[in-house]
Amino acid sequence: MRLLTHNMLSSNIKGVANGFPLRIEVEKVVEKKVDLNADFLRNIFPKIEWKAFAEAARTLGYAELPEDADSSFLDSDDFLDKFHHALLELHLEEGALICPETGRRFPVNKGIPNMLLHEDEV
Amino acid sequence: MKLKQLEGLLGELQQFSNPKELEQYPTGPHIASRMLFTAENSFEDVSNKVVADFGCGCGTLGAAAALLGAEHVMGIDIDSQSLELASLNAEDLELDINFIQSDIKNLGWRGQIVDTVVMNPPFGTRKKGADMDFLCVALKVASQAVYSLHKTSTRDHIKRVALRDLNASSAEVLCELRFDVPQLYKFHKKKEVDIAVDLWRFVPKGNQGKGTEHHLKSGTS
Numbered sequence: 001m002r003l004l005t006h007n008m009l010s011s012n013i014k015g016v017a018n019g020f021p022l023r024i025e026v027e028k029v030v031e032k033k034v035d036l037n038a039d040f041l042r043n044i045f046p047k048i049e050w051k052a053f054a055e056a057a058r059t060l061g062y063a064e065l066p067e068d069a070d071s072s073f074l075d076s077d078d079f080l081d082k083f084h085h086a087l088l089e090l091h092l093e094e095g096a097l098i099c100p101e102t103g104r105r106f107p108v109n110k111g112i113p114n115m116l117l118h119e120d121e122v
Numbered sequence: 123m124k125l126k127q128l129e130g131l132l133g134e135l136q137q138f139s140n141p142k143e144l145e146q147y148p149t150g151p152h153i154a155s156r157m158l159f160t161a162e163n164s165f166e167d168v169s170n171k172v173v174a175d176f177g178c179g180c181g182t183l184g185a186a187a188a189l190l191g192a193e194h195v196m197g198i199d200i201d202s203q204s205l206e207l208a209s210l211n212a213e214d215l216e217l218d219i220n221f222i223q224s225d226i227k228n229l230g231w232r233g234q235i236v237d238t239v240v241m242n243p244p245f246g247t248r249k250k251g252a253d254m255d256f257l258c259v260a261l262k263v264a265s266q267a268v269y270s271l272h273k274t275s276t277r278d279h280i281k282r283v284a285l286r287d288l289n290a291s292s293a294e295v296l297c298e299l300r301f302d303v304p305q306l307y308k309f310h311k312k313k314e315v316d317i318a319v320d321l322w323r324f325v326p327k328g329n330q331g332k333g334t335e336h337h338l339k340s341g342t343s
Contacts, residue, residue, distance in 0.1 A: 001220055001222075002194070002220055004172075004235075005196060005220045005222070007232070007233075007235070008231055008232055008233060008236070009230060010230035010231065011230055012228050019230050020232045032218060037193055040170050040193045044172070044235070047234060047235045049232065088193075088194070110209065111209075111221070112205055112209070112221045112222065112223055113222055113223065114223045114224075115222060115223060115224035115228070116223060116224060116225060116228075117225070117228045122228055
């Protein structure tokens with residue numbers, strides 16, 4: 001599961017006011033290289049919740065992203081490389097996503113998060 | 123990539139052998155390739171985009187999106203066995219697809235990051251309304267377009283509900299296809315049944331994107 005996916009998911013448990021971002025419990029991280037697509041990065045940048053993204057990257061062991069970023073950073077190749085790497089090349093293979101309000105664990109196995117809710121959570 | 127090439131690659135994927143109560147009819151390579159090829163060549167809704175395959179099953183639509191250059195593809199399904207199969211299929215084609223196990227209705231999404239949703243939702247035969255549930259969520263999540271297959275017999279109903287209740291600014295049938303449903307279930311009486319399905323393109327409101335000037339001739343598959 002890429003961090004791009006993590007930046008889109010929130011806990012939808014009944015009663016939770018804000019289920020984003022899900023905290024991450026790491027057991028195994030895998031790196032898979034893909035080609036950098038600068039246009040894609042520039043288009044997606046404004047849609048990313050940056051603080052959550054940088055924090056998630058740190059949790060996966062990558063601390064190179066700045067705490068804050070604005071679109072002027074996109075002119076820097078160095079920034080694009082780091083953005084690309086954290087967004088698309090780091091994968092949480094094993095671990096869990098945790099609802100920030102209830103602490104409920106959604107396990108991640110073989111890169112697939114299980115977000116199925118129990119009957120009383122719907 | 124040419125259409126025939128795409129269809130050939132998708133033909134190598136493993137399909138369901140043991141479907142359960144969820145109305146899991148695999149989207150064959152013929153329909154999947156045409157669906158995504160149209161989405162990309164007529165509307166540019168695939169390459170460099172974030173694409174989500176709702177009810178991905180063994181992952182055919184998501185795989186097609188990845189093969190046509192989608193930058194990030196997610197496949198969502200409720201069933202573990204399907205997801206296992208979908209993972210193997212993605213691996214076979216050396217595609218990176220992010221799978222998520224979830225009930226479509228209960229998944230929490232943040233933001234407007236998904237560009238395009240592609241899906242072959244349950245027809246709503248076994249569990250009434252399942253097709254509309256999927257469409258409802260798709261139109262909330264997609265920021266550019268939703269491509270979906272629905273029985274031709276439901277055409278008027280779908281158009282009405284999509285425009286009136288589900289936040290669609292447009293709802294167009296791109297073409298009519300024939301979907302072979304083999305006798306997978308005990309409740310099927312005939313050996314094989316041909317169902318007429320419409321390939322729809324919906325555009326959610328609040329999007330200023332491409333209109334629907336392009337139409338395919340209807341035909342049989």
